[in-house]
Amino acid sequence: xxxxxxxxxxxxxxxxxxxxxxxxxxxxxxxxxxxxxxxxxxxxxxxxxxxxxxxxxxxxxxxxxxxxxxxxxxxxxxxxxxxxxxxxxxxxxxxxxxxxxxxxxxxxx
Numbered sequence: 001x002x003x004x005x006x007x008x009x010x011x012x013x014x015x016x017x018x019x020x021x022x023x024x025x026x027x028x029x030x031x032x033x034x035x036x037x038x039x040x041x042x043x044x045x046x047x048x049x050x051x052x053x054x055x056x057x058x059x060x061x062x063x064x065x066x067x068x069x070x071x072x073x074x075x076x077x078x079x080x081x082x083x084x085x086x087x088x089x090x091x092x093x094x095x096x097x098x099x100x101x102x103x104x105x106x107x108x109x
Contacts (some may be wrong), residue, residue, distance in 0.1 A: 029071040036063035
């Protein structure tokens with residue numbers, strides 16, 4: 001079993017034991033990803049990146065991943081596959097010879 005499937009399975013087991021699937025529709029899972037990502041951002045607000053508490057960053061990042069994996073499961077997406085597909089698309093948008101060392105968006109290269 002892949003790590004991603006193991007994680008998703010554990011999340012589903014946790015959710016189902018609490019009868020929370022009723023709340024986990026795609027819209028609310030997408031909102032939860034955003035809320036947790038905002039909580040992650042808050043850890044960096046008004047400070048240098050080095051000042052953020054790594055333990056809290058780890059917790060909030062885990063929440064983002066958890067809801068993202070549950071959302072992917074709702075759509076029957078293979079997380080590994082969709083991430084690798086996105087990397088390939090980004091490689092086409094951001095060729096090394098044009099994008100290396102710059103933060104410009106693909107349409108500005």
